[in-house]
Amino acid sequence: MKHRVKFGSLFAHSLLSMAIAAGIATLEGCGGGGGPAASTDAAGTVNPNGAPTLAEGAQGTTGTDSGGSAPTGGITGGASGSTTETVASTPGWVAPSSVSLIDTSSISNFNFTSQNPAIASPGGIEKLTYTDQSTAIALNFDFGCGVSLITLKTQDCRNVVSVYSRLKQPIATTNDASIFLTLRNVDGYGEFALRVKDSTGQSIQYPIRLRTLERYQYSDWTTVRVFLKNPALYWGGAANGVITGSLVEVSVVAAPRNSDSATTGLNYPKGQLEIKDIRLSSPVTTTYTLQTNAPLAAGAFYPNTSGRMAVAHGSFDLNLMQKAKRAGFSVIRRDLLWENVETNGQYSFVPFDTGTSNLTSLGMKVLWILDYGHPDHGGDVPVSLSDKAAYVKFVQEAAKFGKTRPVMGYEIWNEPDTPGAWPSQNPLEYADLLSRAVTGLRQVEASLPIFSAGVGISDPAYLFKLSQTGALSGVTYIGTHPYRKDTITVASPYRRNESTPESYAADHLVARQYLAQNGVSQPLANTEWGYSSYEYLDRAVYGNGTSAAAWQRQGILTLRMVLAQLAVNEPLITVYRLIDKGINATDKEMNFGLLDANQVEKPAYKALVQLNTLTGSKTFKGYLTDVPNGLHVLRWDGSGAARVFCAWSENDADAVDVVIPAGYKAVTAFDGTALTPHAGAGGALVVTVRESSGPIFISL
Known part of the structure; x- marks a missing residue:
């Protein structure tokens, strides 16, 4: 048996000590690549004093390699194929109203920082303009000392870089609010975090789970929801892990994957994180309406677990x-x-x-x-x-x-x-x-x-x-x-x-x-x-x-x-x-x-x-794609209209009210215990999904 070692405390403490001892240099650069044509007014600035590295164990990317292709190999299976049905025209979840915290129309609104002064070309920021004339800010990073391919680590290129923006005016908020980030990372070479600063001077950091089970392709834009009551690290100012006063600054932080050791592991080529928007949302109950014809992931899945x-x-x-x-x-x-x-x-x-x-x-x-x-x-x-x-x-x-x-x-x-x-x-x-x-x-x-x-x-x-x-x-x-x-x-x-x-x-x-x-x-x-x-x-x-x-x-x-x-x-x-x-x-x-x-x-x-x-006698159809961040729903089809959905949450900061279809047959807890839905708005039947309660099954 083995333990999983995540990017964390050794790197955090060593880089923090190094940064404090050596002083933080003003850095400027433009790295990465793989994005659309952009104006490249690279900007540099002094790193915030005393900032530690990316949160211990912060989640980076998640994804799959099914890639839309049919399963292959010697294990029993085969493509479940597409389902011929009219897909729901409206999603089961819509992001709540929010206010934008950044303006990507000008690079002058942003600054770049590098925490390790020993890295000669750490990256930089650039403005990106897309064919529809929308804009984004790219955070470019180089955690591989200039390598062009993934290589075994022969030199210590660990670093933490960030792009940050001062808000045009402080915004009052509460710890129950959340921030939505619209992001894309096409290379998979980094781990990322959101960092905010409040009016007391406190910095608070949160992991960004960029790739989820539903949004894994390198080309995918992802809207990530970060709950402000669930930080990973905090320092300075009030130093209490709770936003105190108003928000005054937002940052997105990048660090290399699997980077605890200076001498072992891998070095990765230059990478880029595209940041299209960062928005603040007031506290709101997350509600997801489960539709029998909710959109399914494209591609083929093994239809069952026979032999698997x-x-x-x-x-x-x-x-x-x-x-x-x-x-x-x-x-x-x-x-x-x-x-x-x-x-x-x-x-x-x-x-x-x-x-x-x-x-x-x-x-x-x-x-x-x-x-x-x-x-x-x-x-x-x-x-x-x-x-x-x-x-x-x-x-x-x-x-x-x-x-x-x-x-x-x-x-x-x-x-x-x-x-x-x-x-x-x-x-x-x-x-x-x-x-x-x-x-x-x-x-x-x-x-x-x-x-x-x-x-x-x-x-x-x-x-x-x-x-x-x-x-x-x-x-x-x-x-x-x-x-x-x-x-x-x-x-x-x-x-x-x-x-x-x-x-x-x-x-x-x-x-x-x-x-x-x-x-x-x-x-x-x-x-x-x-x-x-x-x-x-x-x-x-x-x-x-x-x-x-x-x-x-x-x-x-x-x-x-x-x-x-x-x-x-x-x-x-x-x-x-x-x-x-x-x-x-x-x-x-x-x-x-x-x-x-x-x-x-x-x-x-x-x-x-x-x-x-x-589900053993049913056909696995894959996962639903219209779910809120942190909620996952899988689907199996039986004969006729018989279907089973399994819904669960991996986010302990958010309980999700799932509105279940009319005419459901049964709702059961992960261990088979029967559950009774409660009445929701407009008489809809609702079951609340919590991370701590585990998956639930909804049978139709």
Whole structure:
């Protein structure tokens, strides 16, 4: 298991110290590119004193790589196709009335700052004029020391740049208001934040979630809503995290992705953020009207989860396999341990054959992980040529064993980017073994999918190096383990480290970007991801791993994790794991299960049963596109007019009143609990969706 490391405190504190110690230079430049023709009156100014870097864990871009194309690869699926229906002519949500805070007609209204004086050409700002004569301000940035392609980090180019504008006159507001930003970033090389200053001199910073599940294309303009009651950092003036007095200044801040380390990670080429408008809206209840013919995302989705839902478990026990099947799983991911099957060059797969008939009887299959080392062949990992040849022999014998068993595919090793699985964590060593194993495996098994070992993608350096070797050319899927923790409140309610299941789409998109640069086009596939009910959650809020609150939160996150992957067209969705490893409530490794160690069904299990029960026999149509920021809605179609919608929020600052269609059949909570809609305006039936309550299902 791995933790997700987000851009954060190390970078924040080191750059802040550097900026204060060295003084902030007046900088001027014009970088980036990829936008329309523009007037380029570059402007520079002194950085606001004492400004820290982009918020710890601030969300940058999110997205998918479905790109409108039909799913490909060896996993059961196929395009769900378009739906022939008249699409609703009015959207289900319209942005509330607001007042503009900036004037993009003149670049003289804006100033550029760079926080790291050691960067010679940090970027700049420019005015953009489009063919319809509308205008925007571009924030150009260079976080790669001039590289033209994504590269491994060889020098420290970390920086934080911003464009800011003083308001023409102070504007009074409250902490319950929100700011809407209309933005576009066509390259995906940065993370962004909104920064405001109040009349006490306090600066308050908020993460910008630029790419959402619904708005992921690089060419998309996105309107992002930032709730002023949910800051990430604040400093100076009143220093209370609450807007005090009036708003006097707004800034948009850019920093590089995955930038905690000065020596590891990636450097990215120049980038650009286009800023068309920033608007202040008064507090208002967010209402979304769910229409049965609401606009759907363009492109094709897998129509169902057949052969795509996997769960990690270490046996084929019939009772547990039946439980897995009930929750929608058709694949079991399991270690096939080398040292347990080879003795003195002889192979016996008896321990792993037990129960395979149970899989067959249930229409299930196994994804075998061919791991780990062998005491007779190098120990932890094969090192010598003879050790590697022995591993290839093991792989071939495993494939021969699998010929007459219900096998879905083979994964070559597990998490070689972690010291427990590969002590050196050297991707070049793993690449050599992978190439040999794939060649040997294909001599025995010509068609079943081969997965490269699942590795993390939030820290991209390992997979980037692996993709440069050419070793991925023979695999069917690129294995990933996109673990991330829940949103953690740090220090006070106003300092937040944000990471949501939906943020996977951002990592997914950027990974596709650098893999493509290195000639790797195979789909990413999640071979392991889950949420422990201990340590992955805020202990101060949820207690130990067996508390009712922790189980409830684990269930919500697990379902959102699966839903987000459906939205990004993930070819394989693997949940870790079916049953808890033990009964220690304060050991994270013991608390990942959908069932506890005594096979008691946790809310996470009930949530997946609910998903399978309501949607398993229906066709997945994708996500709705007319939703407000932070709300997501997926749709499945059954026979006739039968439909199921699943709606959930990833924004804990905003409860959304969802007006449901007349004649609904049922509304249920994430775990199957029946919900009763309440009367809204004009007699409409409404159900309130809150991040803390988890997804809801609306059946028609």
